[in-house]
Amino acid sequence: MSEQTTDTPPEQLLRISLRVNGVTRTASAPARRLLSDFLRHDLGLTGTHVGCEHGVCGACTVLVDGQPVRACLMFAVSAQRHEVTTIEGIGNDPENLSPVQQAFTECHALQCGFCTPGFVTTITAYLEDNPDPTPEQAREAISGNLCRCTGYQNIVSAVCRAAEIRRDRSDRTEIDQLVDLGTPDGEGGSRA
Numbered sequence: 110m111s112e113q114t115t116d117t118p119p120e121q122l123l124r125i126s127l128r129v130n131g132v133t134r135t136a137s138a139p140a141r142r143l144l145s146d147f148l149r150h151d152l153g154l155t156g157t158h159v160g161c162e163h164g165v166c167g168a169c170t171v172l173v174d175g176q177p178v179r180a181c182l183m184f185a186v187s188a189q190r191h192e193v194t195t196i197e198g199i200g201n202d203p204e205n206l207s208p209v210q211q212a213f214t215e216c217h218a219l220q221c222g223f224c225t226p227g228f229v230t231t232i233t234a235y236l237e238d239n240p241d242p243t244p245e246q247a248r249e250a251i252s253g254n255l256c257r258c259t260g261y262q263n264i265v266s267a268v269c270r271a272a273e274i275r276r277d278r279s280d281r282t283e284i285d286q287l288v289d290l291g292t293p294d295g296e297g298g299s300r301a
């Protein structure tokens with residue numbers, strides 16, 4: 110009588126290519142690999158955090174084509190042919206923080222920081238659509254993200270402050286452009 114074997118065949122791996130933070134990255138992973146795990150374990154982008162793995166906490170939020178998405182609810186293969194932006198793509202230079210990151214530091218909107226990448230990606234996308242939110246709208250915008258150690262009030266303040274910083278930076282860019290064009294506001298043309 111032939112012996113029965115219970116060995117399961119090795120899982121098939123796929124070559125998965127994703128456009129992440131403007132760069133095409135490729136790695137081998139099973140078709141069932143979640144986007145969150147693919148980013149963290151296969152691509153080494155550990156800024157995306159995983160809390161609940163059930164789509165509840167928002168820690169794993171990344172942007173897919175500019176829209177916030179729970180990376181723990183999406184397969185990596187499904188993200189092919191889409192633009193994925195992680196927290197590393199929003200800003201990893203302490204000298205050049207994004208408006209939301211700067212607002213979080215100014216408003217003391219983080220403590221342990223575990224939830225912060227998910228908040229920053231969520232708020233960054235939100236402010237693109239709603240650049241001047243009221244505190245009430247800011248509260249609503251972050252209602253899908255959980256923080257276990259910060260009072261939400263500081264995060265709400267950070268949303269409003271981030272909106273201000275965005276506006277200031279865009280005003281400054283416009284003034285710089287006027288100066289470079291040599292308009293009456295900036296006689297003399299472009300600066301050296």
Ligand code: FES
Nearest residue numbers: 160162164167181
């Ligand atoms: S880890 Fe994805 S929502 Fe919590």
Ligand code: FES
Nearest residue numbers: 220221222256257
């Ligand atoms: S700052 Fe610690 S969980 Fe939010």
